[in-house]
Amino acid sequence: MNALFANTTGSFNTANGRTALFNNTTGNNNTASGVDALRSNTSGVNNTANGLSALRSNTTGVNNTAAGLEALFSNTTGNYNTANGLDALFSNVSGSNNTANGWNALYFNTTGFQNTSNGASALYSNTTGFINTATGLQALYSNTTGSNNTANGANTLYSNTSGTYNTASGRDALFANTTGDNNSAYGASALVSNTTGFSNTAAGVDALHSNISGNSNTAIGLDAMYSNSSGFGNTASGETALYSNTFGLWNTANGLQALYSNTSGQGNAAMGVDALYFNTTGSSNTADGVGALYSNTTGSYCTAVGRHTLYTNIIGNFNTTIGDSSMFFATGNTNTAIGFASGKGITSGSNNVTVGYRAQVPTSTADNQVRIGNTNITYAGIQVAWTITSDRRWKSDIQESNLGLDFISKLKPVSYVRKNDESQKREYGFIAQDLEDALNTSGAADNGMISKDDKDMYGVRYNDLMAPMVKAIQEQQTQIETLKNEIASLQNTIQELVIPKK
Known part of the structure; x- marks a missing residue:
């Protein structure tokens, strides 16, 4: 009844239903099926409306397709729109090139253009936003003016209002985002809590789950x-990597549970499963290897390369170690170890240096020790002589040596063959225990010449023998001069006795 009621020169139009194309005058190639479908159309062309009040308000809009009750209901001048579903693109007035598939899809769109909505209530609140794509139930539901967003999955980018250039794929991905821009979320609940954070990328279920305002992660x-x-500025690659991070900055974690406990630590780099696992506030650390710096919590400026390197370090700072299990038990500061298990025995000692396979310092808790090589080393050489600091300003309590000829006379030079020397070449030196006895009987029990490590192995600082030897030579020279004088006196006496006086 009253279909095409006002048509004058319009041609190739089809109207099925009461007041369908009621006001059409000059519009051509329109198809209206349903009560009030394309009712207000006057000169619009190439429109198709299927459903009660579909494209009801359209006047001059062209090339629109509406299928469903009140689909594109408010459209007047919008062109090239497609709406399939109850109230799809209901409020669209002049927006063009929009596609809405699903109940209430793009419901409030008025002037927004080039939007695609697939799913019930997808892009429901969009008014002027453009070039958005929403696929899934309530995807981009709250979007009003946000543009260039892509949402795939139920409730993806649900709360987005004006955020732009966001991509969300997976249920609830970027759910809470409102004004954040340039975010990408792939996986269920990825970046689900983000509101204003921008330039974030999350790939994986619950990746960056709690992020609110963090940026560039x-x-x-x-x-x-x-x-x-x-x-902000963090990179995490691996299951639960940087899991506990809240507001730490510029951290990089690659590997399962790498930097897992980090909360506010900054500038850390962890590569490997469980690397820097317990770190909370420690900063500027580098851990490369499974379990490297595993126990570190607040220690900073440490570098650990190799499996389980600096594993036990908790609060130690400025430690550097390269080699599997090197400095495994160390908790001190400013230690350096290079080589497999190098410095592994160090515990609370600080400022120690070990270089070589299983190289260990004598005492695990002592400071300022250097060890190059392990106990199997049979040769050490250098092209030039060692220079040892000996400045007066560096010393205190300076006294004349009490070790001289008497001490040297007690020494027992020996020859021997090292048990670990495959060549079995004979060497010459002293036995540390013999030296210790000589020192004790000479009143020099408290000295640095003899040392013992944690395994009660003796060592000798041979350089310390130089001063007693010089002292011995001086004392001997004094004796020689005394004897020379005595001999000269005797010679004079003899000469006087042998040669009679004239």
Whole structure:
């Protein structure tokens, strides 16, 4: 009844239903099926409306397709729109090139253009936003003016209002985002809590789950950077990597549970499973290897390369170690170890240096020790002589040596063959225990010439023998001069006795 009621020169139009194309005058090639479908159309062309009140308000809009009750209901001048579903693109007035598939899809769109909505209530609140794509139930539901967003999955980018250039794929991905821009979330609940954070990338279920305002973060893997809220400039790759990070900055974690406990630590780099696992506030650390710097919590400026390097370090700072298990038990500061298990025995000692396979310092708790090579080394050489600091300003309590000829006379020079020397060449030196006895009987029990390590192995600082030897030579020279004088006196006496006086 009253279909095409006002048509004058319009041609190739089809109207099925009461008041369908009621006001059409000159519009051509329109198809209206349903009560009030394309009712207000006057000169619009190439429109198709199927459903009660579909494209009801369209006047001059062209090339629109509406299928469903009140689909494109308010459209007047919008062109090239497609709406399939109850109330799809209901409020669209002049927006063009929009596609809405699903109940209430793009419901409030008025002037927004080039939007694609697939799913019930997808892009429901969009008014002027443009070039958005929403696929899934309530995807981009709250978007009003945000543009260039892509949402795939139920409730993806649900709360987004004006955020732009966001991509969300996976249920609830970027759910809470409102004004954040340039975010990418792939995986269920990835970046689900983000509101204003921008330039974040999350790939994996619950990756960057708690992020709110953090910026420029990248999280790849299940629960990667799960707890991050405002930290920025972080990169996490691996399941639960940087899991506990809240507002730490500029951290990089690659590997399962790498930097897992980090909360506010900054500038850390962890590569390997469990690397820097317990770190909380420690900063500027580098851990490369499974379990490297595993126990570190607040220690900073440490570098550990190799499996389980600096494993026990908790609060130690400025330690550097390269080699599997090197400085495994160390908790002190400013230690350096290079080589497999090098410095592994160091515990609380600080400022120690070990170089070589299983190289160990004599005492695990002592400071300022250097060890090059292990106990199997049979040769050490250098092209030039060692220079040892000996400045008066560096010394205190300076006294004349009490070790001289008497001490040297007690020494027992020996020859021997080292048990670990395959060549079995004979060497010459002293036995440390013999030297200790000589020192004790000479009143010099408290000295640095003899040392013992944690395994009660003796060592000798041969350089310390130089001063007693010089002292011995001086004392001997004094004796020689005395004897020379005595001999000269005797010679004079003899001469006087032999040669009679004239």
